[in-house]
Structures are given as structure tokens and as C-alpha cells.
Amino acid sequence: MKILLIEDDLDLGNGVRIALADQGFDVIWVRRKEDALHQIDACVPELVLLDLGLPDGDGMSLMTYMRQQLKGIPVIILTARGTLQDRLSGLDAGADDYLVKPFVLAELLARVRALARRSYGFKNEVIEIRGLTLHVPTRRVTVSERHIELTASEYALLEILMLRTDRVLTRRFLEERVFGAKENMSNALDVHMGNLRRKIGEGYVRTVRGVGYVIDTVPIQKGEG
Amino acid sequence: MRNFWRQLRTPTLVRRIMVAQMLLLTLLWSLFLTFVLWEDLRSPSILTGSKTYDAVFTLVQSMGERPQERTVVLDAFSKALREGYGGGEDPELSISLIVRKNKALIYSSPGAPTGVINTRFGEIQRIQSEGRAWSGRTLKSDNADVEVTLVTPAAGWNFFFYLNSRGYYILPLLVCIPFLLFPAWLSIRIAMRPWNKVVNEVSLRPSDDLSPLKEVPKHRELRRMVDAINVFLARVRESTERERVFIADAAHELRTPLAAMRINVEALQSYVSSDRQQELLAGIIRSNSRAARLVNQLLLLMHSEARIDTVMAPVPLTTLIQERMAALSPLAAERRIELEFYSHDETWVTGVRERLMSLIDNVIENAVKYSPQGGRVEVEVRTRDESTQLRVSDAGPGIPVELRERVFDRFFRDPRQMQSGSGLGLAIVKAVAQQHNSSVSLSTSAEGGLMVTIDFPTPRDA
Numbered sequence: 069m070k071i072l073l074i075e076d077d078l079d080l081g082n083g084v085r086i087a088l089a090d091q092g093f094d095v096i097w098v099r100r101k102e103d104a105l106h107q108i109d110a111c112v113p114e115l116v117l118l119d120l121g122l123p124d125g126d127g128m129s130l131m132t133y134m135r136q137q138l139k140g141i142p143v144i145i146l147t148a149r150g151t152l153q154d155r156l157s158g159l160d161a162g163a164d165d166y167l168v169k170p171f172v173l174a175e176l177l178a179r180v181r182a183l184a185r186r187s188y189g190f191k192n193e194v195i196e197i198r199g200l201t202l203h204v205p206t207r208r209v210t211v212s213e214r215h216i217e218l219t220a221s222e223y224a225l226l227e228i229l230m231l232r233t234d235r236v237l238t239r240r241f242l243e244e245r246v247f248g249a250k251e252n253m254s255n256a257l258d259v260h261m262g263n264l265r266r267k268i269g270e271g272y273v274r275t276v277r278g279v280g281y282v283i284d285t286v287p288i289q290k291g292e293g
Numbered sequence: 294m295r296n297f298w299r300q301l302r303t304p305t306l307v308r309r310i311m312v313a314q315m316l317l318l319t320l321l322w323s324l325f326l327t328f329v330l331w332e333d334l335r336s337p338s339i340l341t342g343s344k345t346y347d348a349v350f351t352l353v354q355s356m357g358e359r360p361q362e363r364t365v366v367l368d369a370f371s372k373a374l375r376e377g378y379g380g381g382e383d384p385e386l387s388i389s390l391i392v393r394k395n396k397a398l399i400y401s402s403p404g405a406p407t408g409v410i411n412t413r414f415g416e417i418q419r420i421q422s423e424g425r426a427w428s429g430r431t432l433k434s435d436n437a438d439v440e441v442t443l444v445t446p447a448a449g450w451n452f453f454f455y456l457n458s459r460g461y462y463i464l465p466l467l468v469c470i471p472f473l474l475f476p477a478w479l480s481i482r483i484a485m486r487p488w489n490k491v492v493n494e495v496s497l498r499p500s501d502d503l504s505p506l507k508e509v510p511k512h513r514e515l516r517r518m519v520d521a522i523n524v525f526l527a528r529v530r531e532s533t534e535r536e537r538v539f540i541a542d543a544a545h546e547l548r549t550p551l552a553a554m555r556i557n558v559e560a561l562q563s564y565v566s567s568d569r570q571q572e573l574l575a576g577i578i579r580s581n582s583r584a585a586r587l588v589n590q591l592l593l594l595m596h597s598e599a600r601i602d603t604v605m606a607p608v609p610l611t612t613l614i615q616e617r618m619a620a621l622s623p624l625a626a627e628r629r630i631e632l633e634f635y636s637h638d639e640t641w642v643t644g645v646r647e648r649l650m651s652l653i654d655n656v657i658e659n660a661v662k663y664s665p666q667g668g669r670v671e672v673e674v675r676t677r678d679e680s681t682q683l684r685v686s687d688a689g690p691g692i693p694v695e696l697r698e699r700v701f702d703r704f705f706r707d708p709r710q711m712q713s714g715s716g717l718g719l720a721i722v723k724a725v726a727q728q729h730n731s732s733v734s735l736s737t738s739a740e741g742g743l744m745v746t747i748d749f750p751t752p753r754d755a
Contacts, residue, residue, distance in 0.1 A: 079554070086557075148545055168548075236619035236622040237619065240612055276618065276619070278615070278634025278636060279615050
């Protein structure tokens with residue numbers, strides 16, 4: 069997979085390049101806006117990592133250019149500007165994700181993989197977590213190779229949770245996504261979640277009390293009590 | 294009693310003005326009095342007039358044939374003069390009458406300085422006689438055989454006796470003083486009222502409020518002072534702002550090298566096989582995380598302390614806490630800590646969403662960090678009549694009572710605490726709470742750990 073890395077800092081750029089190359093990505097690294105413009109047209113990257121503070125121009129304008137030239141190519145902004153406003157303006161400009169420096173390699177890789185997965189679509193996508201599999205295009209769910217029948221709401225809940233593993237999704241978010249934003253749905257969420265858990269078995273969906281639900285890729289051994 | 298004395302001894306502006314006014318008044322009065330009396334002493338009205346002289350001429354001429362009786366009458370006349378003068382019977386302090394007929398002395402008041410002889414008639418002259426100075430004036434009768442001389446003492450020190458005899462001049466001043474003092478005191482008090490208003494505004498404002506004074510007095514003198522204070526405040530504001538921007542810029546600039554360091558070490562990790570080398574790299578990564586966190590916290594603190602320039606808007610507190618807890622749950626999961634949130638309906642508070650976020654993040658992160666592995670962190674939102682309370686409790690070691698004030702200071706850390714931290718978390722919490730007119734208090738949780746309570750005022754038009 070071809071990644072265009074636009075980062076002016078020598079050490080950071082080189083570090084990211086090597087780290088991504090080690091993970092099997094094909095990285096093209098440029099340090100100036102001018103080179104970036106050239107590479108966008110020349111090599112047609114499948115994913116762009118963009119630093120906003122470039123020496124020869126604001127990365128935001130580059131962002132706008134890419135949105136016109138490379139429709140649908142995911143862009144992750146790497147930046148030292150971390151306030152909510154910065155994030156929002158970055159995402160408004162069309163970035164798919166926003167990573168504030170200093171970031172952790174694992175986080176960068178996770179975001180890159182998530183976007184790579186999304187840009188390829190779910191055509192052949194099977195998500196698998198500890199024996200629980202979900203085949204997105206056919207909506208087929210199996211636990212330990214055994215097929216599970218789910219209602220539409222239950223499936224929708226499971227799909228959202230499995231596409232965003234290790235992230236706690238708030239009750240409000242789930243309600244809005246699964247049932248649409250209607251009032252007093254809190255009970256419905258509990259009912260559907262209860263049914264879903266009974267069907268797929270315990271140990272997959274973890275409750276964060278009063279906050280929401282999460283599916284952990286690595287199970288957490290709770291100290292009971 | 295002691296308080297009363299202290300109050301009496303403390304200088305006040307009102308008293309200063311009063312005393313100055315009284316002193317000036319007394320001084321002017323005294324000068325005026327001195328001038329009047331001095332003039333009067335130099336040319337006493339009794340000497341300048343001619344009625345007294347005429348009376349003596351008539352007396353001498355009509356009683357020319359009866360010298361005995363004349364002397365008795367002149368003596369009585371002299372006594373009457375002296376009484377009127379007010380100097381007593383002492384010639385050195387009082388007026389004296391000398392009568393000559395055909396250049397021969399026919400009468401002189403008892404003890405009168407008979408050596409005083411005017412060289413010119415009709416004029417007050419200063420004459421030395423018997424070692425003293427006198428003022429004398431002599432008039433001649435129409436047929437020029439009788440000369441009447443009136444003599445008053447003219448020595449400087451006599452003035453005081455004279456003054457003493459003219460005590461009635463001072464009385465009006467004494468009578469006037471209460472009538473002058475009370476209106477003066479009252480008018481000063483009234484004049485000082487706008488001043489007190491400004492003082493009140495300055496003394497009532499919070500220590501971190503560097504905005505210009507709102508009270509703009511109409512009075513020129515006060516306005517100058519308020520303008521000066523405002524200029525000063527603006528300078529302080531500017532310099533703290535510069536300092537804050539500098540710290541924020543410095544922290545910001547550190548982010549990229551920290552990121553570079555981190556990514557390089559992490560990339561290096563996959564090439565290193567020996568456990569010892571891995572351990573050393575892990576040490577670098579840990580330090581890097583700490584530095585990164587410190588930089589982030591510094592930025593947050595600088596942003597939190599900046600004046601709120603946007604309008605405070607209603608923020609759904611419950612939803613915001615849920616979102617932040619969801620975001621922080623990986624951190625909790627890493628330490629196998631259970632996060633729990635208790636709340637009823639959505640609660641709204643007035644504030645700035647991003648700053649409330651950093652407050653919530655810091656309180657919960659602290660709780661997670663200091664909880665023992667496998668512990669539980671409870672977050673609770675309670676609505677009361679006058680406030681909305683956010684409580685975060687953990688099962689950690691807590692903070693000793695004597696340190697509970699100091700932990701809000703920047704970079705202060707509980708010396709017994711071995712967990713690494715930036716020492717800025719609670720400073721951020723406090724800064725944000727203050728901007729939202731909220732209070733932060735620390736207490737012991739049910740599980741013996743720390744409980745942080747933040748009281749948000751209930752929005753008025755909720």
C-alpha cells in the first residue's frame with residue numbers, strides 16, 4: 069500500500085518512514101509542499117500523512133488541493149496543534165483523522181490500518197475477535213464457527229462495536245446510530261444489548277457503567293468487586 | 294478600648310483634610326487679628342480722635358480758677374480713660390493723660406511718663422522716655438495755653454497685653470469652629486463617596502482578574518487615578534499574557550522533537566532482541582511519555598489560564614463526562630481499573646466545552662493513575678438546588694489533609710507519591726473551575742482514597 073508522508077521534520081519523517089516501511093507499507097516521504105504537490109500527481113498515493121506546519125506553505129491549502137485532486141483518498145493530519153478548534157478545522161477541511169504530536173507508533177499504525185481498511189471498502193472484510201467473526205457484506209455472524217441469528221438492531225450494535233474495537237462507545241452514540249436520535253431509548257439499548265450478549269455469549273461486550281460499551285481485542289481480567 | 298485607640302491613631306484622609314482646614318483657618322484668622330490689633334496699637338483710635346482732647350480742654354478752661362477740683366476731676370477722667378483702654382492702672386500697659394498749661398505741668402495720670410513731650414502738635418510720635426518707647430500725641434487748645442498729651446506704651450511686648458485686653462476678638466473664632474467643623478466633615482465625607490466606590494470595586498475583585506475597572510468616575514481627579522490603575526492593569530495583563538504565550542509556544546515547539554524521538558525509538562525496538570536493550574529502550578520511551586505529557590499539560594494549563602474570550606454557553610455535562618470517560622477508558626483498561634459513572638438526567642452547566650473537557654480529563658486521569666491495579670473509579674453527577682456537583686472518587690492513597698491546599702500549586706507533588714506525574718493536573722482543574730465560578734474541594738472517599746468535588750453553579754435560565 070502506497071503512503072505519501074508529508075513531514076518537514078527530518079528525524080520525525082525518517083522515523084515514521086522506517087516504522088511504516090517495517091510494517092510493510094510503501095512510503096514516499098517528502099519534506100516540502102512543492103514536492104508534495106508533485107508526488108500527489110506523480111505517484112497517486114492510497115493514503116496521505118500530512119504535517120500542517122510546512123516550511124513553504126500551510127498544510128491546510130495542500131489539504132484543500134488534495135480534496136480536489138484525490139477524491140476518496142484518506143488523509144491523516146499529523147500536527148502539533150492540538151486544540152479542539154484545530155481538530156475541527158482539520159476535519160472540516162476534509163481530513164479523515166487527526167493525530168496530535170507527540171503520538172505513539174501503535175496509535176499511528178492503528179489509524180493507518182483503520183483508514184486503509186475503510187478505503188478498500190468492506191468487500192472482503194471479515195472482522196474476527198477471539199472466535200467471534202462478523203462478515204460485513206453478508207451480515208453473517210459466527211461464534212466459534214457456529215452461525216448466530218441476530219435481529220437488525222442487534223446486528224447494528226455488534227457491527228458498530230466490532231468496527232471500533234477497544235474504543236468505548238457512549239450510550240448516546242449507540243442510541244443515535246442504532247435507533248436514531250429518539251427520546252427515552254435508554255431502556256431499548258439495554259434490552260437489545262442484553263439479547264445480543266445472550267446470543268454471542270459473555271466475554272465479548274464489556275460494560276463501562278454509566279458510560280457505554282466496548283469490545284476489547286484483548287480481554288481485560290477484572291478484579292472482581 | 295485598644296481598638297479604639299488604634300483607630301484613632303491611624304491616619305485618615307478625612308482627618309488630614311479637617312486638620313489642615315482648621316489650621317489654615319486659625320492661621321488666617323490670627324494673621325488678620327494681628328494686623329488689626331497691631332494697626333490699632335500703633336495709632337490707637339483714642340489718640341487719633343479729638344473728642345477726648347476737646348473734653349479735657351473744656352474741663353481745664355472751665356475749671357481754671359479751681360485747681361484743686363480740677364485735679365480731682367482730671368484724675369477721675371484719667372481713671373475712666375484707663376478703664377476704657379483696658380490696660381489697668383499700670384502706666385506701662387495703659388494710657389496716660391498729661392495736661393500742661395503755659396508749659397507747666399498741671400496734671401499727669403499716676404505714674405505717667407512726664408518726660409514724653411511731643412515736638413510737633415497733632416501728630417502721633419514715637420518717643421523714648423524712662424528707657425521705654427511710647428506713642429504720644431499732643432493737641433493745643435484754641436488759645437494755645439493748654440496742651441493735652443495722651444500717651445500709650447509702644448513697646449513690642451505690650452502687644453500681648455493689648456491682645457489679652459482685646460480677648461473679645463478671639464471669641465467669634467471659638468464660636469465659629471463647631472459651625473465650620475461639622476459642614477466641613479460632612480462635605481468631605483460626601484466628596485469621598487465616589488472614591489470609596491472605586492476602592493470597593495478594587496478590593497472586591499478576584500486576584501486573577503486583570504480586566505480594567507468597570508467603575509468609571511465622572512470626577513476628574515478620580516478618573517485620573519482609575520485611568521492610571523487601568524493602564525497598570527493593562528501592563529500586567531500584557532506581561533502575563535506574553536509569559537503565557539511564551540510558555541505555550543515553547544511547549545508547542547517541543548512536540549515535534551518529542552514525537553520524532555518516540556517514533557525512532559519505537560521503530561528501533563523491533564530491531565533489538567536482547568532483553569537488556571529492550572529494557573533500556575523502554576526506559577527512553579517512558580521518559581519520552583512523561584516529557585510529552587508534561588508538554589501537553591503545560592499547554593493545557595496555559596490555555597486554561599487564558600482569559601475566556603468566547604461566550605460561555607450551556608454544556609451538557611453528563612454527555613461530556615460520558616464521552617471523556619469513553620475516551621479515557623483505554624487508560625483505565627491498561628491498569629485494569631473499572632470506571633463507573635452515576636447520573637440521572639442530562640445536566641447542563643454554563644461554560645466553555647474544551648476547558649471543561651480538560652478539567653474532566655484531569656480529574657479522572659488522576660483518579661485512574663493513583664488507583665491501585667484492579668481498583669474502581671467512581672464518577673458521579675448530582676443536581677442540587679443551587680449547584681451541580683461532580684464527584685470523582687478513587688481507592689488510591691488519598692492526599693493528607695495538610696497537603697490538600699498545596700496540591701493545587703503548579704508542580705507541587707505529594708512527596709510520598711512514587712507515581713510519576715506532571716504536577717500540573719490539579720492546577721489545571723483549579724484554573725478551569727475558577728473560570729466557571731466553581732469550587733474544587735478535596736476529601737476522603739468512602740474507600741479511603743481521594744474524592745474530588747467540583748461545584749458548578751446552576752445556570753440561572755436553565
